[in-house]
Amino acid sequence: MSATVTRKRAAKKPSAKKKKVVAKTTGKKATTKRPAGNKRAAKKTTARNKPKTTPKKAAAKTSAGRRRKPPGTSTSTQVGARNLTARAAEVRAQRRQRRRSVVIVLAAITVTAAGAIGAIRSPLLDIDGAVVIGASEVSVEEIQQAAAVPIGTSMVDLNPGIIAARVESIPTIRSANVRRGWDGVVRIEVIEREPTLALKTPAGFVLVDDDGRQVRTSEVLPDGFLPVIGLQASGVAGDPAPPGSSSVLRLMEAMTAPVRQEVSEVIVTGAEIALTLTDGGRAVFGDDREIEAKVVSLETLLLSVDMRCVHEIDLTVPSAPALSRIGEKGNPRDGLADLTKCS
Incomplete structure (x- = not known):
């Protein structure tokens, strides 16, 4: 009897091919049950893949799942404020230093300009006389009279172009070159017509x-x-x-x-x-x-x-x-x- 029952049960089990056909006709995936040992292995794998949480992070979480502010926030804010204050003081000091430098430079320029103006108007730079170079056919007196160099005035105020034009008005003079002399003498160099x-x-x-x-x-x-x-x-x-x-x-x-x-x-x-x-x-x-x-x-x-x-x-x-x-x-x-x- 037992042998007969076993054969009937074996005959009732569908084959693997029949299971696949049934799955295709119904449109559902054929699922196979995993043994109990596989469930335990899956749980272990999941536990391994979970990220570890440190005690500090765990303590930071609240019951609602939000993170608390890390301790020491107020201290870092105070340090940042101190740094900003120090930087502002440094910038103000640099500005004051630049202002001092500008004032010193302007004062030096003013003093130099005043000294230069005083030196220019000094009697040491007055015109004391004029000499003529290169004249042979024309007398020196005629050239000096035509030049009309202002004796006694400042050498800085002398216009060499005007003096040269006066000398070139003499018919026998081709060109004239007038140069200031800081020794008080004006030099008139002429080229006569040949x-x-x-x-x-x-x-x-x-x-x-x-x-x-x-x-x-x-x-x-x-x-x-x-x-x-x-x-x-x-x-x-x-x-x-x-x-x-x-x-x-x-x-x-x-x-x-x-x-x-x-x-x-x-x-x-x-x-x-x-x-x-x-x-x-x-x-x-x-x-x-x-x-x-x-x-x-x-x-x-x-x-x-x-x-x-x-x-x-x-x-x-x-x-x-x-x-x-x-x-x-x-x-x-x-x-x-x-x-x-x-x-």
Whole structure:
């Protein structure tokens, strides 16, 4: 009987596959009961994973689950208040120190400024006199009179630009430089105008500088100058040179030493320029176009051609100069064979 009952119970137990099918049809998860030993292991695991609470933290909790304020809060607040008070006192001390520094600096500046003003207005800085440097054609007295340096006034009040402009108003002065001297002396350094042309006039010569300004007059021709004939100058120092002077100035600037030695005078007729040669004859330049090339062409002829019996050298076309000679009876004739009759 017992064997028969056991077989029936075994037959009634559903298989694992049937349990899965039932779970799928009902939509519920199949749960399996854990043995009692597993529950104990789970409890132990949960107890291990729980965070440990220290006695202090546990004591801090109230029955309502809130934390109490940690002890000593009032003491830390007092310490913070003391620190703020000390910091405020330190800031006030720094501000007072800065104010003192500013006051000291301002006082020093005031004292220095007062001393400087007193020194500037001291009689030790008064103007005692003026000296002139670089004058040769113009007298020192004339320059000092034109400068009108205020003797006895403070050197600080002197305006060098105004003094220089007064000196430069003298026609023969090109430029002036005025410098203060803290020894009480004003120094006036001048550069005079250098004449480069001597224009022939009935009374003598008018000297003109390279700026085209009449500098002064002279009764005789200065050494090293070529007389320029045909330009009418006023003869008043400081006046501009007459028209045509600029062309002659360009010619003089371009003229080389070999050419200058063979020239005795410069003749200006309207816009035409010609040179009188020392051996006789003349060199015709025409107008002032290509004047540098004309000088080079003339120099080439003077160095390579026998200049005896030369009547005229036409340089109006500098690349093709034309030379004519004087005949036996004084008539110009090209290609004179016998040059001994002109020597």
